[in-house]
Amino acid sequence: MSDETAGPADEQRASPPPEPEPQPRTEPEPPAPAHDPAAPSPLGIERVPTGNPEVDENLARLGDADHLPADGHLDVYEDVHRGLRDALTALDVRPGPGQAAPRPGPAQPYDHRS
Secondary structure: OOOOOOHHHHHHHHHOOOOOOOOOOOOOOOOOOOOOOOOOOOOOOOOOOOHHHHHHHHHHHHHHHHHOOOHHHHHHHHHHHHHHHHHHHHHHOOOOOOOOOOOOOOOOOOOOOO
């Protein structure tokens, strides 16, 4: 007998191929969020206290820009600049008659004009 011709009896004797084992269903992973370079992101710049409360308050305000989109930074920077300029201007104000001189702080530079 030859293996070349298999009849219906041979097909019935052969066992059916095993069924594949069911694979556990896995949910597809959601796509990773795309990086948005325009999204607010802290700059991570350390602000060191100066010892002058007014200046320190203005420098702390710079942290507000960390939570704003880039187009909102300008308002914060202008506000901080205005506050720092006012603090510096206040150092140049000479006391008038009957007014006490301002207490020198640790951040006051040497005044060569006096």
